[in-house]
Amino acid sequence: MTDEKKHENDADSAPEPDGTPFEVVAVPDARDRVSAGSLAGLTLPQPIAGASVPPAPGKPPAGYLPVSSRVPEREEADPESDTGADTVAEPPADPEQASERRTRPEGPEPASSLTSDRLIEKAATPPVGGWRLWLYRATLGYVNLGDPDHVRLRRALEHRIATRLGERTRFVPVLSRKGGVGKTTVTTLLGMALADLREDRVIALDANPDRGTLSDRNPGRATYTARHLVKDRFSVDSFAQLSEYTAREGSRLDVLASDPDPMVAHAFDDGDYRAVTDVLGRYYSIVLTDSGTGMVHSVMKGTLEKADAVVLVSGGSVDEARLASETLTWLEAHGRDDLVKKAIVVINIGAGEGTRVDIDEIEEHFRTRVAHVLRIPHDRHLAEGSQIEFGKLRPATRAAATELAALVVDQLIG
Structure with a gap:
């Protein structure tokens, strides 16, 4: 045996420091493993003096610190369970802390219910x-x-006026059997009140078969009129293009004027009205129609067919009140009882209240036929017959226009 092999054998059989020998088994083509028989001869090191030892019965161990809360005790393992693992007993839920909304039929609240109106205290x-x-x-x-x-x-009232009407356009004609009662004035006041308080678009259309004066009562001028829009209706495919035909200045109300040329031989008829309103219906939520006097001209047919509510204007005189009442009779005779029930009668006191006519009696008469009757007081700014500026009106006149707008919206959503 060579010295090198002898040295290896001596190293393999060298005893451990504690004097107990152990045997190393060499396995060919494998890692060195400790034989099972040699493990019995191993002696574990003795614990070092001063190390922690189990406490005496009834005494806490060294280094014990008291705690304020107890750790949940473990429940005994169920002998019939498959795993036999210990489970921690959960404390019973307090029924007073559980939200009653979790047991409601519609289920828990969605995240959208956490709104600022609900959570933030209002001052x-x-x-x-x-x-x-x-x-x-x-x-x-x-x-x-x-x-x-x-x-x-x-x-x-302002909240009622601002109510949304949906996707469909609403049409409201302003009617009168007699000229000079303030039909155009009422159309302008109603349009300004609606446009000022609503977020959508409102337009007033002058559908007078002859020369109308709606553009004269409203600020702003447009290059084109309703007749031009009829001719160009197939080329208008955006609101920006339509704005070239309307006028707006000093008010959010758009106005589509009638043709002022007295030499025009062709009057604005029913076909023209339907063509114009088809275009306006794509871009406006409310279309007010300043109708001509009378009820038998051709424009009135399309006007009443598209109407969702009507405003009937009467003056403060005997003949004006009688003609307005006959207009309701005409509507009933032509099968439009639905419009009569929703009609709003406006008594325009353009000449003042210094006459001998009892306006209260006129109001009482119309209240027997329609649901709402409104009086617009005399206003010097309106009596001028020029452009109307809403801020220059008397407070009572502005309040009457606002109330009229609220009544119209109520009829449109009713």
Whole structure:
């Protein structure tokens, strides 16, 4: 045996430091493994002095720190269970803390229900003016009496006017059997009130077969008229192109004027009205029609067929009131009882209330035939016969126009 092999044998049989020998088995073409028989001869090292030892019965171990809450005790393993693993017992749920909304039939609330209106506390708004606002400021906001009743009623009317009407265009003709009663004036006031408080588009169409004056009562001028739109209706395919035919200035109300040329031989007829309203119906939510006087001209046929509600204008005289009432009779005779039920009668006091005619009796007469009767008081700005500026009207006139707009919207959504 060579010295090298002898040295290897001595190393393999060398005893451990504790004096216990162990045997190494060599396995060909494999890793060195410790034989099972040699494991019995292994002696584990003894614990070092000072190490932690199990505590005596009834005493906590060394280094024990008390805690405020107890760890949930483990339940005994179920002998019949497959795994036999220990399970932690959960504390019973407090029925008072469980939300009642989880047991409702429609299920839990969606994320969309968490709105700012629901979650953010609203601060009371200060009064708009007057002594109520002075008191609010003097008390540094601690005393807030709110707005007076007339302000709250005005806000309620504005909210009604701003109600959405859906995707379909609504048509509202303004009718009169007699000229000079303020039909064009009422159309302008109604259109301005609607356009000022609504987010969608509102337009007033002058459908007078002859020369109409709707454009004269509204600010702004347009290069083209309703007759031009009839001729170019197939080439208008956007609102930007349609805006070239309408006028708007100082108001959100768009106006489509009639032809002012007195030499025009062809009057605006039913076919022209239907062609124009087909174009306007693609871009506007409400179309007001300033109809001509009378009920038998050709434009009136298409006007009444498309009407969703009507506004009937009467003056403050005896003959004007009688002709307006006969208009309701004409509608009933031609099978339009639905329009009569939804009609709104406007009594325009253009000549003032200094006459001997009892306006209250006129109102009472129309209340027996329609649901709503409204009076527009005399206003010097309206009596001028020129362009109407909504801000120059008397407060009572503006309030009447706003109420008329609210009534019209109520009929359109009803």
